[in-house]
Amino acid sequence: MEIIHVSAECYPIAKAGGLGDVVGALPKYQVKAGHIAKVVMPMYRTKFLYENEWTVDFKGSSNLGNWFFEYTVIKETTNKLGFDLFLIDINGLLDRQKVYGYDDDTERFTAFQIALVNWMSSWEHQPDIVHCHDHHTGLVPFMMQYCYDYNKLSHIPTVFTIHNAQYQGQMGWDKSRYIPRWDLWKRGMLEWADTINPLASAVKCAGKVTTVSHSYMDELRYNSNGMEKLFEYERGKCSGILNGIDNEVWDPATDKYLTEHFSVKTVSEGKQKNKESLCNQFGLDPAKPLFVFIGRLVGEKAAEILPDAIKSAIHHTQGEACFLVLGSGETQVEWAFQQMVEPYKGLFNTVIGYDETLSHRMYAGADFLLMPSRVEPCGLNQMYAMRYGTVPVVRSTGGLQDTVVDMGEPDGFGIRFNHASVSDVDYSIGRAVSVYKDKAHMKKMRQYMMQIDHSWESTVDQYTQLYQSLQ
Numbered sequence: 001m002e003i004i005h006v007s008a009e010c011y012p013i014a015k016a017g018g019l020g021d022v023v024g025a026l027p028k029y030q031v032k033a034g035h036i037a038k039v040v041m042p043m044y045r046t047k048f049l050y051e052n053e054w055t056v057d058f059k060g061s062s063n064l065g066n067w068f069f070e071y072t073v074i075k076e077t078t079n080k081l082g083f084d085l086f087l088i089d090i091n092g093l094l095d096r097q098k099v100y101g102y103d104d105d106t107e108r109f110t111a112f113q114i115a116l117v118n119w120m121s122s123w124e125h126q127p128d129i130v131h132c133h134d135h136h137t138g139l140v141p142f143m144m145q146y147c148y149d150y151n152k153l154s155h156i157p158t159v160f161t162i163h164n165a166q167y168q169g170q171m172g173w174d175k176s177r178y179i180p181r182w183d184l185w186k187r188g189m190l191e192w193a194d195t196i197n198p199l200a201s202a203v204k205c206a207g208k209v210t211t212v213s214h215s216y217m218d219e220l221r222y223n224s225n226g227m228e229k230l231f232e233y234e235r236g237k238c239s240g241i242l243n244g245i246d247n248e249v250w251d252p253a254t255d256k257y258l259t260e261h262f263s264v265k266t267v268s269e270g271k272q273k274n275k276e277s278l279c280n281q282f283g284l285d286p287a288k289p290l291f292v293f294i295g296r297l298v299g300e301k302a303a304e305i306l307p308d309a310i311k312s313a314i315h316h317t318q319g320e321a322c323f324l325v326l327g328s329g330e331t332q333v334e335w336a337f338q339q340m341v342e343p344y345k346g347l348f349n350t351v352i353g354y355d356e357t358l359s360h361r362m363y364a365g366a367d368f369l370l371m372p373s374r375v376e377p378c379g380l381n382q383m384y385a386m387r388y389g390t391v392p393v394v395r396s397t398g399g400l401q402d403t404v405v406d407m408g409e410p411d412g413f414g415i416r417f418n419h420a421s422v423s424d425v426d427y428s429i430g431r432a433v434s435v436y437k438d439k440a441h442m443k444k445m446r447q448y449m450m451q452i453d454h455s456w457e458s459t460v461d462q463y464t465q466l467y468q469s470l471q
């Protein structure tokens with residue numbers, strides 16, 4: 001089958017979180033399974049752009065309301081990522097350094113989607129599936145079906161994957177003029193709660209809707225930022241497919257970011273060496289259990305409870321644990337972590353920012369990974385942690401609930417708790433510190449986790465079946 005993935009992120013070109021990882025890996029494994037998979041994304045000004053070779057594939061023009069724009073589609077020439085990669089350039093809109101966070105993000109991503117359908121309608125052949133990811137691409141299924149100029153695309157089946165329903169891309173009705181000549185009778189297919197809602201529109205218009213774990217799919221029906229009724233109504237076409245991880249990028253035996261590699265057999269010594277190098281760099285004691293947090297410092301991740309939870313755990317364990325935090329996000333949370341560095345020297349340290357290399361070293365060197373997430377559609381961090389023999393300490397929600405089994409259960413290897421609260425995190429750290437003393441138990445859990453199969457190879461088939469159901 002020929003599958004066109006449309007996304008705002010794709011690792012290693014541009015990644016703000018797990019969406020980038022998924023769109024950088026799923027197409028690669030679809031190609032390995034015998035499909036033709038292509039990725040189309042905006043052309044940001046990233047390092048990857050400057051370091052690789054490109055050819056111009058197409059030049060076109062369209063309108064965003066009254067604004068006429070020209071766009072260029074470029075293609076990476078060497079198949080470096082294992083799939084065809086196309087970037088759409090729109091001067092003045094997409095050519096920025098960051099993926100998100102600009103005042104005109106609505107215009108940027110709407111124009112990107114218009115350019116995409118405009119370009120696709122010039123193709124002589126039709127792909128078998130257009131697979132869109134998250135709200136930045138949520139208007140594509142609507143435009144393919146109900147914009148007069150793109151009528152040619154109306155028979156191509158679409159799949160929409162929700163990686164995060166917290167963000168929906170709502171815009172006022174005044175912006176409906178951005179959407180190229182469309183069938184006004186279909187207004188309801190754009191609308192949710194009196195606004196144009198790209199996420200809701202995609203749920204209504206796409207042939208199938210998926211999200212990235214079974215539990216999150218269930219949660220959306222009672223907690224999805226106001227879209228609960230829609231998920232209930234559309235439940236017949238919605239399903240959960242758990243994300244995989246790219247075992248080639250995330251392999252402790254070959255990881256290019258690590259200096260000390262290890263495997264299931266050498267996990268205890270291998271992790272200890274990685275831990276020593278991390279602890280040396282951050283002034284922590286490698287003899288104590290090392291807890292890490294890696295992620296966006298936002299409410300969804302319950303990052304704001306961590307400063308107090310860590311302080312409380314340091315107090316309760318009498319300084320018997322060390323902590324290292326990597327992340328960026330809300331200023332107050334960043335500030336709270338920075339304020340802890342001096343008073344808790346030797347026990348706590350933090351890097352505020354985004355650092356791919358350090359994140360790999362932390363998965364490899366840590367004993368425990370903290371994830372108190374309030375909302376976690378899938379969560380890749382815990383799966384990376386497991387692959388690197390790091391015990392996940394997670395709140396029972398979404399994908400965390402589907403991938404982590406508490407060590408109190410048969411074949412358990414992680415720690416689960418129910419509330420995103422200081423006391424639950426503190427208590428769970430206490431459980432972790434106790435089990436850390438039992439070296440044999442730790443080794444058994446590590447070896448067990450490392451062998452769990454979260455590979456994309458075993459997940460790709462589920463998407464194939466879904467696509468086939470639409471042919």
Ligand code: ADP
Pocket residue numbers: 016017018019021294295296326327328353354355356359378379380381382
């Ligand atoms: P989300 O997409 O909600 O942020 P995921 O668990 O799906 O959460 O994926 C997060 C991805 O982003 C992981 O690959 C993680 O290692 C990475 N990541 C998050 N924050 C940082 C950071 N500050 N530095 C490096 N990598 C990070």
Ligand code: GLC
Pocket residue numbers: 017018019022163164212243376377378379380399
């Ligand atoms: C989102 C979710 C995260 C998920 C990722 C990839 O960013 O917050 O839980 O793992 O997308 O699907």
